Amino acid sequence: AQRVTQPEKLLSVFKGAPVELKCNYSYSGSPELFWYVQYSRQRLQLLLRHISRESIKGFTADLNKGETSFHLKKPFAQEEDSAMYYCALSGRGSARQLTFGSGTQLTVLP
Amino acid sequence: EPEVTQTPSHQVTQMGQEVILRCVPISNHLYFYWYRQILGQKVEFLVSFYNNEISEKSEIFDDQFSVERPDGSNFTLKIRSTKLEDSAMYFCASSGQGVTYEQYFGPGTRLTVT
Numbered sequence: 001a002q003r004v005t006q007p008e009k010l011l012s013v014f015k016g017a018p019v020e021l022k023c024n025y026s027y028s029g030s031p032e033l034f035w036y037v038q039y040s041r042q043r044l045q046l047l048l049r050h051i052s053r054e055s056i057k058g059f060t061a062d063l064n065k066g067e068t069s070f071h072l073k074k075p076f077a078q079e080e081d082s083a084m085y086y087c088a089l090s091g092r093g094s095a096r097q098l099t100f101g102s103g104t105q106l107t108v109l110p
Numbered sequence: 111e112p113e114v115t116q117t118p119s120h121q122v123t124q125m126g127q128e129v130i131l132r133c134v135p136i137s138n139h140l141y142f143y144w145y146r147q148i149l150g151q152k153v154e155f156l157v158s159f160y161n162n163e164i165s166e167k168s169e170i171f172d173d174q175f176s177v178e179r180p181d182g183s184n185f186t187l188k189i190r191s192t193k194l195e196d197s198a199m200y201f202c203a204s205s206g207q208g209v210t211y212e213q214y215f216g217p218g219t220r221l222t223v224t
Binding site for chain 1: 114141145151152153154158166168201205211212213214215216217218
């Protein structure tokens, strides 16, 4: 069975501080990991995926297979980063359905 | 930029009634999905649809649920006899094929069963 765990429901940091949103997963095989973001009153949108190894809006995430983690990091948080962040996993099946974590509400304080 | 659209944004229905939630996926996408999120809980996969048939479905997607792509543009989720516990936000998503399989989500339909 595949599972995604985000241990923090709420996370508050001050503007300019580093932020790390934790994500751990359980999957027997090679998963594909994603971070989705949902800003207030907007739809879920893809932030980044591990296979791209890219930085979006200053965020990065590295897949650590040994620790089965895919933590999201940003060195200097901005107020506009305040949103709900979901870690998600896709198996290698043809349908590629996503298994989501429960989400972390990030608040960046001025 | 093309977007997934969903109608209605909010649906209120009485227990036992049938509801149809509608989605218009992005036009050149091939995979279609329904997810739901009960208030305070995580987003859960319901069903995926490809090549005019269900490709995967979760345990939640029982005989009360069905999906259809009636006209090549709409993608619908029908709940035959709603229960109180069906109250949730329902999200439609679509994706392309190959490396462009990013799932694009609609804004959701909030279903309230009374």
